[in-house]
Amino acid sequence: MNLCKCIEPDDIQASYDAAINEDLANAPQTIPGGRQKRAVGDHTKFWKKGRTLKVAFLSTNRWFIEATQGAIHQWIPAVFDVRILFVEGSEGDIRISDDFHSGNWSVVGTDALLVPKDEPTMNLQWQGLNQVFFGNVLHEFGHALGLKHEHQHPDANINWNETAVYEFMSRTQKWSREEIYSNLLKKLEKPKTRTSPYDRTSIMHYPIQAELTLDGVAIARNNRLSANDVKLMTEIYSGR
Numbered sequence: 089m090n091l092c093k094c095i096e097p098d099d100i101q102a103s104y105d106a107a108i109n110e111d112l113a114n115a116p117q118t119i120p121g122g123r124q125k126r127a128v129g130d131h132t133k134f135w136k137k138g139r140t141l142k143v144a145f146l147s148t149n150r151w152f153i154e155a156t157q158g159a160i161h162q163w164i165p166a167v168f169d170v171r172i173l174f175v176e177g178s179e180g181d182i183r184i185s186d187d188f189h190s191g192n193w194s195v196v197g198t199d200a201l202l203v204p205k206d207e208p209t210m211n212l213q214w215q216g217l218n219q220v221f222f223g224n225v226l227h228e229f230g231h232a233l234g235l236k237h238e239h240q241h242p243d244a245n246i247n248w249n250e251t252a253v254y255e256f257m258s259r260t261q262k263w264s265r266e267e268i269y270s271n272l273l274k275k276l277e278k279p280k281t282r283t284s285p286y287d288r289t290s291i292m293h294y295p296i297q298a299e300l301t302l303d304g305v306a307i308a309r310n311n312r313l314s315a316n317d318v319k320l321m322t323e324i325y326s327g328r
């Protein structure tokens with residue numbers, strides 16, 4: 089199984105500028121009554137409501153393209169103020185490749201604007217149409233719409249066995265310590281996330297094996313959008 093790698097931008101200032109240029113609402117929020125300092129890096133990366141988001145495929149595999157489009161359609165009721173348009177050719181705001189050896193990964197939301205136009209912003213490991221592939225598309229497209237990992241929610245109450253996590257992930261995913269930390273163990277700060285409650289059934293949550301936690305609690309793999317995923321995205325992208 090290949091877990092997703094969420095790609096962080098090399099240039100935080102460029103990420104900030106792209107997000108704010110897209111929509112001022114991406115500016116860091118101050119917490120009411122708090123003394124939180126506004127900082128570059130605490131911005132969100134959602135697309136502006138009313139815009140058309142072009143999705144292109146850097147692939148000639150029709151089965152892959154149709155299966156991916158089918159899964160992305162599941163997101164559309166939650167983002168109806170953003171039009172998702174599948175385009176022929178490679179000129180998309182989101183560009184999806186199917187390099188089997190590169191695993192599942194995506195940049196987050198408006199960070200796609202920073203990626204060179206001839207390069208993918210997302211990769212999906214095509215393994216035929218099955219529930220796992222479908223779930224991977226929903227997860228990666230969640231990143232493309234601006235969502236981060238749910239298991240890194242500030243209120244996530246996972247008792248990680250950090251030693252086991254580093255050992256398991258470096259062995260099975262071949263990730264570096266930094267990649268393991270930034271994709272699993274690092275908690276996101278409050279201003280980076282919306283104030284939706286922690287949801288262990290979210291499509292943006294990793295499955296977690298019992299041996300990776302100190303209390304033996306496992307979290308099953310999710311291949312569908314949770315009610316909260318749809319609610320959160322509807323709040324962000326419809327504003328009603």
Ligand SMILES: [Zn+2]
Pocket residue numbers: 092093094227228231237
């Ligand atoms: Zn991910």
